[in-house]
Amino acid sequence: MKTEHFTTLPGGTQASPVTVGGQRMTIAEVAAVARGARGLCLSDDAEFQRQIRAGAAYLEALLADGGTVYGVTTGYGDSCTVTVPPELVAELPLHLTRYHGCGLGEYLSPEWTRAVLVARLVSLAQGYSGVRWALLERLQQLLAEDVLPLIPAEGSVGASGDLTPLSYVAATLVGERQVRFRGEICDALPVLQSLNWAPLKLAPKEGLAIMNGTAVMTGLACLAVERAEYLTRLCSRITALASIAMQGNPGHFDPRLFAVKPHRGQIECAQWIWEDLASQSQAEQVRLQDRYSIRCAPHVIGVARDALGWIRRDVENELNSANDNPIINGDEEWVLHGGHFYGGHIAFAMDGLKTAVANLADLMDRQLALLVDSRYNHGLPQNLSGASGPSAAINHGFKAIQIGASAWTAEALKLTMPASVFSRSTECHNQDKVSMGTIAARDCLRVLELTEQVAAALVLAVTQGIQLRFAESEPMLTAACAAFCQEIRQHVAFLDEDRPMEHDLRRMVAWIQSRTWALYDAAA
Numbered sequence: 035m036k037t038e039h040f041t042t043l044p045g046g047t048q049a050s051p052v053t054v055g056g057q058r059m060t061i062a063e064v065a066a067v068a069r070g071a072r073g074l075c076l077s078d079d080a081e082f083q084r085q086i087r088a089g090a091a092y093l094e095a096l097l098a099d100g101g102t103v104y105g106v107t108t109g110y111g112d113s114c115t116v117t118v119p120p121e122l123v124a125e126l127p128l129h130l131t132r133y134h135g136c137g138l139g140e141y142l143s144p145e146w147t148r149a150v151l152v153a154r155l156v157s158l159a160q161g162y163s164g165v166r167w168a169l170l171e172r173l174q175q176l177l178a179e180d181v182l183p184l185i186p187a188e189g190s191v192g193a194s195g196d197l198t199p200l201s202y203v204a205a206t207l208v209g210e211r212q213v214r215f216r217g218e219i220c221d222a223l224p225v226l227q228s229l230n231w232a233p234l235k236l237a238p239k240e241g242l243a244i245m246n247g248t249a250v251m252t253g254l255a256c257l258a259v260e261r262a263e264y265l266t267r268l269c270s271r272i273t274a275l276a277s278i279a280m281q282g283n284p285g286h287f288d289p290r291l292f293a294v295k296p297h298r299g300q301i302e303c304a305q306w307i308w309e310d311l312a313s314q315s316q317a318e319q320v321r322l323q324d325r326y327s328i329r330c331a332p333h334v335i336g337v338a339r340d341a342l343g344w345i346r347r348d349v350e351n352e353l354n355s356a357n358d359n360p361i362i363n364g365d366e367e368w369v370l371h372g373g374h375f376y377g378g379h380i381a382f383a384m385d386g387l388k389t390a391v392a393n394l395a396d397l398m399d400r401q402l403a404l405l406v407d408s409r410y411n412h413g414l415p416q417n418l419s420g421a422s423g424p425s426a427a428i429n430h431g432f433k434a435i436q437i438g439a440s441a442w443t444a445e446a447l448k449l450t451m452p453a454s455v456f457s458r459s460t461e462c463h464n465q466d467k468v469s470m471g472t473i474a475a476r477d478c479l480r481v482l483e484l485t486e487q488v489a490a491a492l493v494l495a496v497t498q499g500i501q502l503r504f505a506e507s508e509p510m511l512t513a514a515c516a517a518f519c520q521e522i523r524q525h526v527a528f529l530d531e532d533r534p535m536e537h538d539l540r541r542m543v544a545w546i547q548s549r550t551w552a553l554y555d556a557a558a
């Protein structure tokens with residue numbers, strides 16, 4: 035039975051649910067479910083359901099036959115040499131979930147938690163984990179009813195997957211530990227009871243199947259890719275407006291220039307800026323060549339866009355993979371022991387992405403440094419102050435915002451130290467090489483947050499700069515740029531007299547994170 039779950043969006047429209055099973059899941063779909071914009075259902079495809087059931091049935095038969103399967107009839111990890119007596123096999127998964135209940139740090143947000151649940155469900159739905167259909171259904175129901183395991187962020191080395199944080203997902207299924215239920219933190223068991231769900235009794239392989247994979251880092255990576263993609267667009271718009279405000283040379287973005295350096299993402303970014311500068315006359319330029327943070331913007335933003343190509347590919351492959359151990363094929367009746375819980379691709383992708391994103395923060399920070407400095411901004415007031423008359427002497431415009439942007443940038447840059455090179459030999463040297471992919475993904479999300487803050491500062495600064503530049507003339511802006519600036523101005527007043535800007539900045543960060551502006555060809 036297909037479990038339908040339609041999400042009603044503001045305005046009453048219903049978004050169709052994302053389907054798990056028998057098809058490739060996209061990063062955008064994971065992000066949509068995580069944001070609560072779309073629901074999720076299991077495919078009603080008969081072949082998909084049959085394959086899931088075949089895996090569970092084969093494993094059951096194998097055990098009944100006295101077969102040896104790692105983590106089912108043996109201890110875990112280095113303890114794989116310990117044979118578990120048949121009468122204790124049923125209790126083993128519960129022990130796994132409990133001894134990994136040692137996570138620390140902040141709890142994952144609801145959005146992040148949903149992304150993790152989707153990622154684990156998609157992996158189990160590949161049909162190579164030997165879990166029962168009922169387990170997939172319960173994971174789907176957690177999302178549908180918004181029962182979100184309370185998952186501490188720290189304690190995963192990212193090979194043996196995300197054992198510790200994922201043990202909190204397993205704990206919810208068996209009615210232990212805590213959940214966020216419709217926004218409130220509660221004990222899991224009463225929540226399950228209020229929904230008339232019996233706690234699951236995990237089948238012998240199921241504890242391992244839930245925990246022995248890369249779902250935390252992969253779920254977080256999906257969100258990071260979406261946020262980074264948007265930032266590359268926003269950075270392009272900001273660059274164009276900064277160039278206009280400082281009477282930059284539009285020729286730096288001429289398509290003929292970029293045709294001779296064939297990096298696709300760079301060409302695309304230059305084209306966007308070029309289109310935004312269509313209203314500018316080459317004759318107005320005051321300097322033959324602008325400073326690098328303007329002139330080389332496509333070369334910085336383009337790196338992130340081009341990297342997003344392979345990063346998206348690798349994250350999506352990991353998402354649509356059986357990242358578990360052992361791998362079970364019920365149709366062909368084999369069990370193979372390997373290391374598919376190793377999150378090396380995500381680790382490298384997130385280490386790479388955080389560097390590319392931090393470079394965007396740095397680019398924007400430098401653009402702001404030019405904008406506020408009357409030695410470089412070609413006639414705009416010092417600090418972009420909008421004050422005039424005698425009070426100009428006591429007004430400081432964007433001075434502190436520029437200092438803040440530099441602080442956020444420094445913090446983002448500091449976080450670019452790769453996590454993947456910090457492998458530690460753990461667990462009695464069984465896990466003697468690990469990915470640290472979850473740390474990389476968390477770093478990347480933090481770098482994104484800091485870079486979004488820098489972008490918020492720039493959004494306000496370029497809008498101010500444009501208004502100051504065209505104070506005495508009709509603004510020469512394309513329709514898209516004019517609409518962008520007007521929308522900001524409707525919510526954030528021009529900065530003439532000094533005022534605290536925290537709330538305006540926070541509003542801009544929220545807009546960026548919710549992708550308020552449809553930028554270039556992308557839908558909002």
Ligand SMILES: N[C@@H](Cc1ccc(O)cc1)C(=O)O
Nearest residue numbers: 110111194197246359375461
């Ligand atoms: N991931 C390990 C299993 C494991 C599980 C729990 C542990 O505590 C340690 C290791 C493997 O498949 O080999």
